[in-house]
Amino acid sequence: MMRLSVNPIGPWALIILGAVSVLAATWWAYRVPVRSGVSRLRWVVVGLRIVAVLLCLAALLRPSVLIAERKTESALVLMLVDSSTSMTLTDEVGGRSRWEVALETVQQARAAIERIGGASVSAERIMEEEAAGLQAQYYRFDGQLTEWEPSSNSPKDQEGDQAASRPGVGVETSDSAQDSSSPKPPEGRETALGSMLAEALRRHEGKRIAAMVVVSDGASNSGRPPLTVAEQFKARGIPITSVGLGSDRTGPEGRDIAVREIVTAPTVFVKNELQVRGTVRARGFANVPLEVELLADGVKVASTRITARGDDEILSVRDLKHVFETPGEKRLTLRVEPLDGETLRANNEVGTYLDVLKGGLAVLYLQGPNFSWEYKYLVTSLDTSPDIQVDLAVLRRPATATTSELPPDALQPGKYDVFVLGDFPARLLTTMQQRQLADRVDQGAGLIMLGGRDSLGPGGWRDTALARILPVEVHPGDGDTDPPGGIKVVPNPDALDAYVMKLASNLEESRAIWEALPPIPGASNLNRPKIGSSIWATSPDRRPLLVAQEIGLGRSMVFAGETWVWARASEASFAAHRRLWRQIILWLARKEETGENEVKLTLDRRGLRLGQKLDLTIQALDGEKTPIPDASFQAEAVRLDANGLAVPETNMPIDLYKSGAEARGSLFATGEPGEYRITATARDAQGEILGTDSARFLLIEDDRELENPAANLALLKQLASITGGEFLPPDKLGDYLEALHRDSPARFEVLTEHRIYDNWPYFLAFVTVLTLEWALRRRIGWV
Structure with missing residues (x-):
């Protein structure tokens, strides 16, 4: 059967008005030549012009011929079977697992399709020839969609990428075949139900899909929202029929203790106390005391008890402390011993790594009651130095x-290597503490006093034991200077090559950096430097600003102002501020000369879950702990076995980019759970190796599949309701397929559109008419 159809480009009234106007304009243009002409061809010319106009007007109606054809095409049923690890739970009748029931359901569906004369086909062989019956295409899914033949349980190669929007969702391929008597068990660590529905639909674009059958427990925990994808199926008229497995009540299957997090500092110094925190989820163990253990390299070093008051509760773990006696890379583990009745025991512990540093420098910053930005920016600058730890003590009374507000043990021998006094008056310490502070310097510690209203002479330090060790004379009336434009710090030309004053690899660059630093707001007036001291920096009028000396076994320094303005001015001045303070601390502690290059690899975390991102920073330092700007870097990760040895063929190069003198990169956790090591190598401009560094991290198995064992049957019912499908128990799927066969006739009518206006013959006719019209007009002399 054939019929004509039109689809005008606009309203009929507008098209009719336009047609009349164009025809009238055509007749008006030809009225004079027609009346005055004598050739009979003039009427043919006008007729051809009107035909051309009518062809244009007809194209505006976009006419088509619709031909109805009766075709025979089998209806396709896509069957998606959940193969995530939650399907291993044994909450079906008779203690059977969800997976066992799923396999049995698929076999029954397969038998039903064969009874009604259908077939099971692969994606490459979806039959389009005339045939009756249903065709079934089977898939396993978790975070991936894998074509599957239930009789052999063998995944087959598929082309195309996943349409899922998250990393890790891909197409799994394999050419192996397994015997149907030993099906591959569910191993998926996540269920991306929404993404897999969308991917199955994409793979069969243009096919006649009778239904999408999902055999699952509905526990979707990844990828696109299933209900959003269901709206696409509704718009396409494709029903989703769900076969629900498992129980939506947790029952005894839901009892579980999961250690979710361990939180600690990335570094700690030998013999310094380390504090560890964490979180534990307890489900089904209300009022049961839980012992949480802290293990260091597999040895229990601390423990605490927590108790959940409800059936499902997130508990905080605190008060876990440990002191390491030896340096090195240490593995920490937070663990709860498995309890009877737990569903899953693999999530009872979580681990991380930290670096225990030897020879670390401890710095005590003493601040008086006057507010100052100095401590904040000093700590910010020194945060990049893991071998320096700064403690703050603010004293007000x-x-x-x-007695004083200073902790009694703060001035014990060996506790701190360097003392920083920032605008700190003498009255805040007892006379005994002042003597102790001076004794610490005599015995090898370092001390720097900063300028301020309550510092030096105005701070009452002249008649104290500390005045003896300072590199300048102290007088109460010294006062300070605060000019409107601030005070420029000018390095002493003879001191530019001193360790503290070198802000670059050569003197010219260092001088340029000092010149670019902004002025400090003000400065204390320093009295006469003592004999044997060194003036390293002055004001433009040659008044001393930075003076240092060696005293006994220690060193002391005075800086007349504060440096925080440099940390805030610009990125370049912040880098100078950071380097200056690191060098000041190292010089005061007599740690300024190591003589060896060093490569430092820093990881932003040492324990992460699948899918998380690990950021890393690499830096090459010369013998004076100065960054080497022209260094190049390489890094790779490798998985380690139980003995800490690299697993062959698991090397993963890491892409790096330069950021100043550092190299930075990222690694996404997509491999097998376990222990990994990243090794970083630095080379100089000639390609020679400057050094290497390595760090381990733990990739933690993501147990989201078994963390909540309850099935989400409500989600499966919603999918069916939105799309016009059904929610079925497993034993009713065969009946549903037989009914679907009856309601989905193999023969159906298809309308095929053949456009009249949108093809080359129509265009050729239009051009021919215009060409003839022009030729005749030329012949009769109208052109």
């Missing part, structure tokens, strides 16, 4: 004859 004057000391009595025997």
